[in-house]
Amino acid sequence: MTELAIRARSITKRFGGFTALDNVEFELRPGEIHCLAGENGCGKSTLIKIINGVYQPEPGAQFDFSGQEAVGHITPSSAKRLGIHVIWQDLSLFPDLSVAENICFDAFVANPLRGIGRAQKLERAQKTIEQLGVQLDPKARVGDLSIAKRQLVAICRVIQAEARIVFMDEPTASLTQKETETLLQIVRRLSEQGISIVFVSHRLGEVLDVCERVTVLRDGKLVGTFPTEGMTQKKLSTLMTGKELDQTPRAGDVDGERMLVLKHLTRRGEYEDISFDLRKGEILGLTGLMGSGRTEIALSIFGMTSPDSGELRLDGKEVKFRSNRDAIDAGVAYVSEDRLNLGLDQQQSIADNTASTVLKELSQPSFFLNPKRIRELCDLWIEKLKTKVSDPMLPVSSLSGGNQQRIVLAKWLATNPKVLVLDSPTVGVDVGAKAGIFEIIRNLAKEGMAIILISDEASEIFHHTDRTIVLKAGRVARSFKTSEVSEEELEGIINA
Amino acid sequence: MDNKGLFTLLRKQSNDTLELAAMLGFLVLCLAAFSAIAPGFLSAGTFRSMAFQLPELGLLTLAMFIPIISGGLNLAVTYSANICGLAAAFLVKGLLMSAGWASLPIALCVGVGVGAVIGVMVGAMVAYVGAHPILVTLGAMIFLRGLGELLTRGGDISGMPEAFNFVGHGSLFGIPMPMLIFLIAAGIVLYIMQYTKDGFSIYMSGSNPEAAKYTGINVNRTLMLVYGLSGAISGLAGILMLARFNSVRIGHGDSYLLITVLACFLAGANPFGGFGRVLPLVVGLMSLQVVASGMNLLGASQHLSTAIWGGFLLLVMILRSPFLKKN
Numbered sequence: 001m002t003e004l005a006i007r008a009r010s011i012t013k014r015f016g017g018f019t020a021l022d023n024v025e026f027e028l029r030p031g032e033i034h035c036l037a038g039e040n041g042c043g044k045s046t047l048i049k050i051i052n053g054v055y056q057p058e059p060g061a062q063f064d065f066s067g068q069e070a071v072g073h074i075t076p077s078s079a080k081r082l083g084i085h086v087i088w089q090d091l092s093l094f095p096d097l098s099v100a101e102n103i104c105f106d107a108f109v110a111n112p113l114r115g116i117g118r119a120q121k122l123e124r125a126q127k128t129i130e131q132l133g134v135q136l137d138p139k140a141r142v143g144d145l146s147i148a149k150r151q152l153v154a155i156c157r158v159i160q161a162e163a164r165i166v167f168m169d170e171p172t173a174s175l176t177q178k179e180t181e182t183l184l185q186i187v188r189r190l191s192e193q194g195i196s197i198v199f200v201s202h203r204l205g206e207v208l209d210v211c212e213r214v215t216v217l218r219d220g221k222l223v224g225t226f227p228t229e230g231m232t233q234k235k236l237s238t239l240m241t242g243k244e245l246d247q248t249p250r251a252g253d254v255d256g257e258r259m260l261v262l263k264h265l266t267r268r269g270e271y272e273d274i275s276f277d278l279r280k281g282e283i284l285g286l287t288g289l290m291g292s293g294r295t296e297i298a299l300s301i302f303g304m305t306s307p308d309s310g311e312l313r314l315d316g317k318e319v320k321f322r323s324n325r326d327a328i329d330a331g332v333a334y335v336s337e338d339r340l341n342l343g344l345d346q347q348q349s350i351a352d353n354t355a356s357t358v359l360k361e362l363s364q365p366s367f368f369l370n371p372k373r374i375r376e377l378c379d380l381w382i383e384k385l386k387t388k389v390s391d392p393m394l395p396v397s398s399l400s401g402g403n404q405q406r407i408v409l410a411k412w413l414a415t416n417p418k419v420l421v422l423d424s425p426t427v428g429v430d431v432g433a434k435a436g437i438f439e440i441i442r443n444l445a446k447e448g449m450a451i452i453l454i455s456d457e458a459s460e461i462f463h464h465t466d467r468t469i470v471l472k473a474g475r476v477a478r479s480f481k482t483s484e485v486s487e488e489e490l491e492g493i494i495n496a
Numbered sequence: 497m498d499n500k501g502l503f504t505l506l507r508k509q510s511n512d513t514l515e516l517a518a519m520l521g522f523l524v525l526c527l528a529a530f531s532a533i534a535p536g537f538l539s540a541g542t543f544r545s546m547a548f549q550l551p552e553l554g555l556l557t558l559a560m561f562i563p564i565i566s567g568g569l570n571l572a573v574t575y576s577a578n579i580c581g582l583a584a585a586f587l588v589k590g591l592l593m594s595a596g597w598a599s600l601p602i603a604l605c606v607g608v609g610v611g612a613v614i615g616v617m618v619g620a621m622v623a624y625v626g627a628h629p630i631l632v633t634l635g636a637m638i639f640l641r642g643l644g645e646l647l648t649r650g651g652d653i654s655g656m657p658e659a660f661n662f663v664g665h666g667s668l669f670g671i672p673m674p675m676l677i678f679l680i681a682a683g684i685v686l687y688i689m690q691y692t693k694d695g696f697s698i699y700m701s702g703s704n705p706e707a708a709k710y711t712g713i714n715v716n717r718t719l720m721l722v723y724g725l726s727g728a729i730s731g732l733a734g735i736l737m738l739a740r741f742n743s744v745r746i747g748h749g750d751s752y753l754l755i756t757v758l759a760c761f762l763a764g765a766n767p768f769g770g771f772g773r774v775l776p777l778v779v780g781l782m783s784l785q786v787v788a789s790g791m792n793l794l795g796a797s798q799h800l801s802t803a804i805w806g807g808f809l810l811l812v813m814i815l816r817s818p819f820l821k822k823n
Contacts, residue, residue, distance in 0.1 A: 138731055212765045304710075328712045336710055345704040345711075359693035369693050411711070475619060 003067035005165055005196045006029045006084075010057040013046055019336045021057075026215060026223045028165065030066075031194045033187060035207045035228075036167075038217035039430040040400050043201050047217070048167050052086050053079040066164075077401030080106070083164030089173060091154045095193040100125035102153050104144050106161035127350065128156045132186055146270070148179035159195075161398040173204060173428055176290040176454050177495050204233045205459060214239055220466055233459065241432040245411065250442075250464040252483040258316075259450035260301070260419050265310035271294035271474040272472060274310070278419065283441065283451045285465030285482060287494050294454045294473035295337060298421045301452075302334035302410055303327030315448050320439030328357065333412035335405075337424040337454070344396045345406045351392040357415045362438060381410035385440055402433025409440060411433045423454045438464050458491035470494065512773050513779055515764035518812070519779040526783045530790030544672060548665070549783040551678035552740070553752050553759070555733035558685050559726045560756040561777055565689065566722040567702040567769025568622060568629030569757070573730045574750045575640035580607040581734035581744040582644055584621050585653045600659040607735040608728045614640070615727020619777050620721035641754065644746035654743030664739035681732060686774040688725070693711070698722055703770025719809055755805065759784060765815075784808075 006028040013021040021043045038046050049055045051063075053074035060249055063070040065082050093102050102127040107116060116124070116486040124140040134152045142153055143313050151171060158166050167189075172180045180203075183193055187197050187210060201207050207214060208228050216223040216239045223239050240452055260278040265271070271293035278284050286294050299305050301312065301320030321327045324334070336342040355362060355374040362377065364371045376391045389399065396404055407426060412420065422441065426434045443466065445451050455461055461468055462482060470478040470493055478493060485493070531536045556573050563570040584603035592599040614636070621632045666673045689695035697718045700708040705715050738744050763780035765772030784805055791801040 127795075323712075323714070324710070325712045325714060334710070341704070342707050342710045345700055345707045347703045348700065352696070352700070356696070356708075356713070360711075363693045367692055369691050369696055445814055477647075 003030070004064065005032070005066060005335060006065040006092070007062075007200065008051060008165055010206055011047065011060045011061045013043075013050060013055060014058060020220050021050070022220045024217065025045055026051070026218075026222075027097075028196050028198060029195055029227065030164075031191050032213065033191050033197045033199065033211045035201065035211040035214040036200045036217070037201070037214050038223075039206075039234065039432050040402070042215055042217040042240075042271070043220040045169070046220075048086055048169065048198075048200070048277040050074075050234040051079070052076060052084060052167070061263060080161065081281060082168075083162060084160040084163060084165040085165070086165040087151075087154045087158060087169065087171065089170040091150055091491055093142050093150055093157075094152060094479070095141070097142060099139065099140050099142055099153050100138035100158075101140070103128055103156045104156060123154065126275055128160045129164075132156060132159065133189065133449075134186065147174050148176075148182070149380060151183060152186070155190075158200070158234050159190070159298055162435045163195060169200045169348070170202065170428075171199070172201060172203055178289060180206060183494075187269070192302065200427070202434075204236050204455070205457075208233065208236065218242055234469040237431045237435075240430075243432070246479070249463050249483060250283065250466050252481045254279050254466050255451075256282065256448065260452075261300075261311075261313040262297075263306045263313070265297070265298060265312060267296065267305060267307045271307075271471070274476060276476070276479065278450045278452060279424075279443050280448045282467070283445050283465045286452055286454045286455055286471065287461050287463040287468060288471030288477070289494070291457065292471040294471055295423055297471075298334060298452070298454060301327070301419070301421055302332055304334075313406055313479060328415055328417075331418035331421070332416035332420045332421065333357075333415055334414060335408050335423060335425055337427060339401075339404060339408060339427070344404060344411075346397040347395050349393045350382075350389055350396050350399070350407055352380040353396050354381055354411050354414065356410050370404060378410075381407075381414060385410055385413075394474075401428040402430060405433070405437055407438070409437070413444075417449070419450045419452070421452045421454070424456070425453070426455075426457075426460065447466050455495070456494060458494055461494075462487040462490050507757040510822065511764070511771070513686050514774075515773060515776040516779065518815070519763055519776040519783065522812075523779050523783040523786065524591070526737065526786040526790070529596060530786060533610065534790050534793045537790055542752070542789060546782075546785050546789050547672040547675040548609075548740075550781060550787070551674035552733060552749060553755060554781050555729055555736060556749065557756040557759045557777065557781055558681060558774075559729040559733065561760050561765060561774070562685065562689070562698065562722050562726050562729075563629060563633075564757075564767070565702050565707070565762045565769060565772055566698050566719060568719075568725045569633060569720070570615075570618070570723060571630065571685065572618065572636040572640055573733075573756065574748075574753050575637050575644065575725065575746070576727050576730035576746065577737060578644050578746045578748060579614065579640050579734070580611045580731035581738040582647060582653065582746070583607065583610045584743045585656065585738055586647075588656060589653065593729050596657060596698055597659045599605060599657050600663065602744055603660075603731075604735055606736075608731040611727040611729070611731025611734065612724050613699055614698040615723040615730070616720050618727065619723030622723065623716035623719040637662075648744070648746055651747075652743045654658075654739065654741075656742050660739040660742065663736070674740065677732070681729060682774060682778050685725075694718070694721055701769075703766075703768070706713055706729055707812050713801075715763070719736035735800070737752075755784075758805060758809050762812055785810035819822070 004027055008026045011021055011024045024047060027049065038044050046055060050057050053076045056073060100121045104116060104121045122138050127283050129136050136149060136152055142150060171183060175183060175344060191197055199207065199211060208231055211228050213225055213227050215225040218240060256279040258277045259280050263275050265274045274297055288294050300307050303324040303326050320332055340346060351374050353384055355377055359369065362373050375392060385406045387403050396407060425437055429437060465482045468480055468482045469476055531793040532745050547588045559573040560570055587606055588603050591795060592602060618632055618636050621627060622629050657822050663673050668676055697713045700713055701718045737748055759781055763777040787804055788801045
């Protein structure tokens with residue numbers, strides 16, 4: 001038997017009275033691609049931080065690295081000496097430094113006085129870039145790169161620092177399907193070079209695709225480590241949540257009246273000649289790669305941009321929105337794909353965020369905006385959407401991704417919309433919470449709301465929409481009843 | 497462990513309550529300290545003189561507060577006040593010397609109106625040109641100063657009708673007029689900021705303008721309102737200064753400029769916008785005035801009280817740091 005890259009046993013971690021990890025075991029083989037799965041708050045990050053030396057476990061924990069027992073505390077620097085590196089979701093790069101400077105950063109930290117020269121940095125960076133077989137300009141400023149490229153810089157950086165074990169926290173959360181594939185290829189190449197990779201990801205499909213084994217945590221306890229062969233998404237999400245998730249595809253025959261009609265809608269440089277209708281009670285999937293025009297169309301429906309030509313009809317009347325306020329007043333709501341920056345004001349309170357779309361209504365009939373009415377509105381929606389909130393006066397940032405998304409839904413449902421546009425509503429939301437969000441969405445459709453679901457995840461489009469429109473380079477490439485295709489076919493169509 | 501319990505208790509309170517409690521504690525502390533060391537501090541006379549001195553700084557601080565909440569700054573408050581006073585003084589001296597009491601409301605409307613117009617123009621620059629408020633208001637400040645000096649040739653315009661004297665030095669129901677004006681203005685600002693949809697929009701635009709825009713808040717309109725209000729209050733301060741000194745001189749009150757910023761931050765306004773309440777601001781201003789009057793009574797230099805004000809801000813930052821870390 002080969003020696004394990006990491007064997008960690010009896011790991012327990014308490015924060016005050018809260019047990020984040022309870023007697024957890026974790027094994028990693030050399031060159032293995034391993035997945036660490038579990039819902040938000042299950043202890044994944046805590047485990048990574050312990051192995052990485054950021055947190056100290058409770059006494060009794062045992063660590064073997066490459067067959068040798070670790071003596072004493074692991075610290076972040078001793079972890080690095082053992083070749084353990086973590087690429088956090090925010091990547092921790094320096095946006096104002098060049099690609100080469102970022103890649104060689106650890107070499108500089110190791111020896112700040114005899115820092116390496118510019119030419120040497122470029123040379124080393126170039127070598128690493130070639131080793132990975134990626135396309136990067138070592139002189140480019142990191143801040144100017146796309147998220148996908150920055151991810152590659154972060155990977156190059158740990159390779160340059162001679163990593164043997166790399167933890168990647170949600171590496172694909174903000175990547176498109178295509179970029180994700182590129183990343184996964186690189187990960188496979190690393191594993192061929194004997195480097196072990198541990199993935200933390202909410203996207204179960206890719207987890208099963210790329211990983212050999214998956215370790216599942218639930219509420220700080222180890223559920224088990226399983227080979228991915230023979231594992232299905234459904235089985236994995238059941239292991240993670242401990243619940244069977246209902247994901248029956250929709251029938252697809254909706255004959256409500258036409259709520260939203262687009263006729264030859266065009267905005268130069270963004271989308272061209274887009275025509276479709278959306279009926280009451282229907283969920284329409286709008287899919288395509290990043291840059292296919294899906295968000296741009298949504299922004300025009302929401303009045304943030306005006307189309308150059310074509311017609312937009314809402315509830316039978318032609319509309320021309322001058323601002324999103326017009327669109328909101330007419331009954332359009334838009335859940336942005338960027339919940340952190342655009343969907344919510346993270347610093348402001350949960351109550352204020354919920355009320356922010358309906359200030360005029362709350363102020364009627366006088367000029368008095370009663371804080372009590374804001375609270376009542378917030379409490380009503382917390383109850384309706386079963387959001388877990390300890391105190392509505394806390395900032396929204398105190399909530400988990402799934403609960404934040406419920407607040408976003410609440411603030412838009414408060415406007416009583418006829419058309420709800422959801423742009424990638426499950427980004428950064430874990431499996432259990434995803435199911436909850438879709439339950440809400442499907443109930444809204446049942447009550448007669450017309451819904452557009454923008455997503456590039458085939459399984460979401462497959463399970464939760466009646467019809468699918470695939471966009472390519474700003475045009476409608478295909479339009480079909482979702483139930484006419486299988487999930488695999490859909491996946492192929494989206495990525496074609 | 498006791499300390500820890502107290503700390504958790506404090507952390508459970510909302511930030512608004514904490515800031516107000518801190519400012520009240522601060523005021524009580526200042527009052528207690530000066531009653532102990534300054535003989536004759538606790539007298540009606542002291543409080544009367546404070547009530548006459550505070551309102552100028554108070555009004556200018558209110559004018560600074562609203563732009564700070566919106567994530568900006570209005571460096572032009574003092575010179576806007578001067579220009580508004582000047583406009584009113586020109587009008588009164590030119591046309592209304594014989595109008596008696598009627599000159600007062602007209603001057604008030606002109607002053608506040610001119611201030612509002614200046615403010616709305618500044619706000620439009622900030623909103624539609626997209627320049628940083630510091631740059632726009634710095635430009636406006638220097639422009640207004642130059643304009644004012646040009647119009648007055650560096651001198652002052654004085655000799656207002658008797659009615660102005662009442663506003664500057666009279667009392668109504670035993671409350672000095674300047675204080676009454678300040679309290680009414682503070683009340684209006686409190687109402688607008690905390691109990692109207694426009695105020696709500698100012699807070700939201702201040703902490704995340706992009707999210708506010710996506711929520712359907714007209715951020716550009718909100719910014720014009722912010723600077724319009726700020727200008728109008730500056731105008732009111734200008735009229736009050738005109739009444740107190742019976743004259744206008746460009747540059748009067750310019751030493752208050754940074755003190756108004758200090759007072760806003762002292763009372764918990766977030767330098768990046770979005771947070772800060774009116775009540776702690778009013779209480780905080782009162783404690784600054786108590787320090788100034790107390791030091792004056794002790795015969796200390798006025799500069800010493802300025803130094804103490806600065807020290808207070810530093811101290812408050814240190815006391816506040818454990819609460820800032822929780823986010």
